[in-house]
Amino acid sequence: MEGGSGNNSAPPSTTFDKSKVLDVKPLRTLVPVFPSSPQTPPFVCAPPSGPFPTGFTPFYPFNGPQPNPPDLNQQTHTPAPLRSFRAPCLMERCLEMGTQMVPLMPNKAPCGAAKKQDGDREVVNSVRMRFDALRRRLSRLEDPKESVSRADLKAGKILMKKGARTNARKRVGVVPGVEIGDIFFFRIEMLLVGLHAQSMAGIDCMVVRGEIEDLLAVSIVSSGGYDDEAEDKDVLIYSGHGGNVNSNKKDKQIADQKLERGNLAMERSLHRNNEVRVIRGMKDSISATAKVYVYDGLYRIQESWVEKGKSGCNIFKYKLLRLPGQPSAFAVWKSIQQWREGFSSRVGLILPDLTSGAESIPVSLVNDVDEEKGPAYFTYVATVKYIKPFKLMEPSYGCNCRSACAPGDLNCSCNRKNGGDFPYTANGVLVSRRPLVHECGPTCPCIPNCKNRVSQTGLKVRLEVFKTKDRGWGLRSWDPIRAGTFICEYSGEVIEKVKTRQDGEGEDDDYVFDTTRVYEPFKWNCEPGIVEEDNNDATEEYNIPSPLIISAKNVGNVARFMNHSCNPNVFWQPVAYEQNNESYVRIAFFALRHIPPMTELTYDYGTTRTDEADGNNALHGKKKCLCGSPRCRGHFG
DNA sequence: GCAGCTTCATACTA
DNA sequence: CTAGTATGAAGCTG
Numbered sequence: 001m002e003g004g005s006g007n008n009s010a011p012p013s014t015t016f017d018k019s020k021v022l023d024v025k026p027l028r029t030l031v032p033v034f035p036s037s038p039q040t041p042p043f044v045c046a047p048p049s050g051p052f053p054t055g056f057t058p059f060y061p062f063n064g065p066q067p068n069p070p071d072l073n074q075q076t077h078t079p080a081p082l083r084s085f086r087a088p089c090l091m092e093r094c095l096e097m098g099t100q101m102v103p104l105m106p107n108k109a110p111c112g113a114a115k116k117q118d119g120d121r122e123v124v125n126s127v128r129m130r131f132d133a134l135r136r137r138l139s140r141l142e143d144p145k146e147s148v149s150r151a152d153l154k155a156g157k158i159l160m161k162k163g164a165r166t167n168a169r170k171r172v173g174v175v176p177g178v179e180i181g182d183i184f185f186f187r188i189e190m191l192l193v194g195l196h197a198q199s200m201a202g203i204d205c206m207v208v209r210g211e212i213e214d215l216l217a218v219s220i221v222s223s224g225g226y227d228d229e230a231e232d233k234d235v236l237i238y239s240g241h242g243g244n245v246n247s248n249k250k251d252k253q254i255a256d257q258k259l260e261r262g263n264l265a266m267e268r269s270l271h272r273n274n275e276v277r278v279i280r281g282m283k284d285s286i287s288a289t290a291k292v293y294v295y296d297g298l299y300r301i302q303e304s305w306v307e308k309g310k311s312g313c314n315i316f317k318y319k320l321l322r323l324p325g326q327p328s329a330f331a332v333w334k335s336i337q338q339w340r341e342g343f344s345s346r347v348g349l350i351l352p353d354l355t356s357g358a359e360s361i362p363v364s365l366v367n368d369v370d371e372e373k374g375p376a377y378f379t380y381v382a383t384v385k386y387i388k389p390f391k392l393m394e395p396s397y398g399c400n401c402r403s404a405c406a407p408g409d410l411n412c413s414c415n416r417k418n419g420g421d422f423p424y425t426a427n428g429v430l431v432s433r434r435p436l437v438h439e440c441g442p443t444c445p446c447i448p449n450c451k452n453r454v455s456q457t458g459l460k461v462r463l464e465v466f467k468t469k470d471r472g473w474g475l476r477s478w479d480p481i482r483a484g485t486f487i488c489e490y491s492g493e494v495i496e497k498v499k500t501r502q503d504g505e506g507e508d509d510d511y512v513f514d515t516t517r518v519y520e521p522f523k524w525n526c527e528p529g530i531v532e533e534d535n536n537d538a539t540e541e542y543n544i545p546s547p548l549i550i551s552a553k554n555v556g557n558v559a560r561f562m563n564h565s566c567n568p569n570v571f572w573q574p575v576a577y578e579q580n581n582e583s584y585v586r587i588a589f590f591a592l593r594h595i596p597p598m599t600e601l602t603y604d605y606g607t608t609r610t611d612e613a614d615g616n617n618a619l620h621g622k623k624k625c626l627c628g629s630p631r632c633r634g635h636f637g
Numbered sequence: 638g639c640a641g642c643t644t645c646a647t648a649c650t651a
Numbered sequence: 652c653t654a655g656t657a658t659g660a661a662g663c664t665g
Contacts, residue, residue: 150647153659160661187646191661199661202645223645241644261643261663281645288652289648 119166124177124193127166129593131155131192132483133526136431140407140422156188156199158530167194170206172218173275173298180297181329183480183596185284187221187293195295196221196279202241203262216274217265217301220320223281223291227309233322233331236278236299240266240316243309256314263316270301270318278320280330285479286427292480294333294596297326332598336478340462354465355380355557360458363558367467375465375473379555382458384586386494398444398578405440405452414440414452428454429484430590432525433573435543437588441577454486455575455588461487465561471626474600475561481595487570490559490587492552498608511552511560513587515544515574517606524571524592544574544585559589564636565602567629569595572603602627605636 119127132155139151159165167175171194178195190196196219198204204219222228222238229237240263243255257263269276275298284290299320309315338344348368355363358380365374399405399414407422409415415422417438425431428451440452449457462478481487490513498512525540552560562570575588589603608622623637 149649149657150659152647157660188660197662198644199659200644200646201662221645226645228645239645287648289646291646 117166117168119175119177119193121177121179123166125593127159127164127192128189129483129524130164130527131159131189132594133432133524134158134530135186136425136429136484137526137530139425140431152186152188153199156186156192159192165192165194168197169194170197170204170218172206172216173277175277178295180295180327181332181596181599182295183594184279184293184295185291185482185594190221190279190293190295195219195277201262202226203265205262205265214272215265215268216272217262217269217276219277219279220266221279221281221293223293227315230280233328233334235322236280236320238266238318238320240318243313243315254311254313257316259316266301266316266318267304270304273300275300275323276320278322280333282333286482294329294480296322296330298323329596332596336597340478348467350374355382358382359557361460361462363459364464365466366464369467369469372467375561378553378560380557381491381555382557383456383489384491384494384550385555386584397581398441399446401440401444401446401450403447404450405444405446407451414438414444422452424451424454425484426451427482428460428486429482430454430486430573431484433540433542433571435539435541435574436585437573437575439575439577441579443578443581453577455489455586456577459488459558461485463488463558465558468563468600471563473561474563474602475558476598476600477595478597480597481591483591483593485591487589487591487601488557488559489575489589490550490552490572491555491557492550492560493555495549495551498549498551509551509553511556513550513552513559513572514547514606514608515542515587516547516549517608519606520566520604522571542574544576548574548585548587550587559587562589563600563602563627564605564623564625565627565629566604566625566632566636567627568602568604569593569599570601570603607635608637 135151135155138154166177175194178193182195184190184195187196187199191199196204198221202221202223203217205215205217208214208216220238222230222236226239226241228239229235240257242260242263243257259267266276278296278299279293280296281291281293284292299322302319302321304316304318306314307317335344339346346364346366348366349364350367350373351365353359353362354365354374359382367373397413399412401409401412401414405412405414407415408420410420418434421431423431423434423437423439430437437455439455440446440450441456444450446452461481464476464478465473466476468474477487492511492513498509498514521541523540569592570589571592572587572589574585576583576585578584595601623635625632625634625636
């Protein structure tokens, strides 16, 4: 076999003269830097999933890790090739300005000022939620005439203009507030939080200024457009950009890739051995073209080479290895894929489907922490049961639409009940919280998959009931979940009063949903005034005709397993629809933010209003909260 | 400063 | 369902 293979031995001695093949742009400082530590053990890694294609040509004759990578964001020490050119604070402030060098005022703002634009978890979450609220608002199903295409770009543009972004300063390595495993559904989202500051390009790089100027890759997105190898969970073979490999313009010639911009930055980062953030893009099952991006943490570029692509032109290739010790992210996705395809059995699987077919898709039951064989017995029912006739509203009737209810059609009485605002986007994502969502019901003549029937068409995400470490059983999802996605309703028996121990009838009912509890208000909708049209999204407080208490102690669905959190990722929303000319209210759960796979789903249980005269104790939860959130209230229930 | 270009996007249609 | 394509925004380049 010619041309090397997956081993890491020294490349062939024939030196590759890149200048003959590649249009190398003159650069002030393209000085090769050799690893400084000869005693470093040879790099050992899993081989790439297949042999290199023929035409493989080693590009640089040195590879392997450098023992002490410089921290390029905080110049606390002096790495060999990059001179320590400024005090740390000054450097940071220069970087703050992007690539512009701005004269700095001496003796002014302390270092902390530079951090002001850096995010933390809360800032990052708020930017992302703000973006998605605006995006949903813009993509709401309305009159086709007024429909906005590319609501993601429009929302991004508005927020950029307002400065509603964070971590705008480029940096190598960790981005404050962005966690490994975080998921994104649009490139613009990653730009807004500073994870990857390119709206389309796959390689993001940064100019480092000193006495020598250098270009570094800071993040890459591998999203399938090029011929990458992304099968191994810790290894990524990434292709350089350019050469119009992925061009959608027919008249463009396919050409050799050039060692410029992103490609050059990758090359420099190989030699500087700096960490590169890797975002893995994959197909999202929500639609044929939709994508989901997973932040998979930090990698280092191990080697690079040039090979001939299918077109016969030169393509740069970079082999990246994931740094050890990071929480798994992409690996979780790979495992789920295996479970789904039945290639590997799930550790701790107790039941493949605890609903026994009551739901259209299975809900697995898993315990990989202890010996408990399952939760206490209950009867699974997919939807809430009104035991006695429970008239919640005046008689009312559904719509008269023939096919699917059209957004903006005010002849549709369901639309009118929603104030003319269709509650869902074309994907079936909730646009905004509101006092009460009116869906089309069983008596509406519109088609079963009318876009205004979201909470009554069963589970859509693949759920799993699992044993938590310290909070009993919990609920999580195999699928990534977009903010606003319907998760499940709260099923059970409608009761009139919550049983408590004081009633002398045994133990407390822990499986209760109760609208009379006090719930922390929170803002989820797009702020008013940002989109120029009348909207009543300002009201997020629920409003239902009479209190609703549901017990899932004996009869219930997956919702009974959702635990409480003071910083939840799920919220509830009352939904009403017609049945026999009466309107019934149900409790539907929606994703509060994007939720990565295998993340526990939680909502805020609220606090019981006590009737006792004890004013001080009128609002206090009975149970100690273990949610672990920095904003934990301590008690709930 | 700005116009033009490139870019591992997206959403639609056929 | 896949392929084609129309439209797109940010950041770099000159």
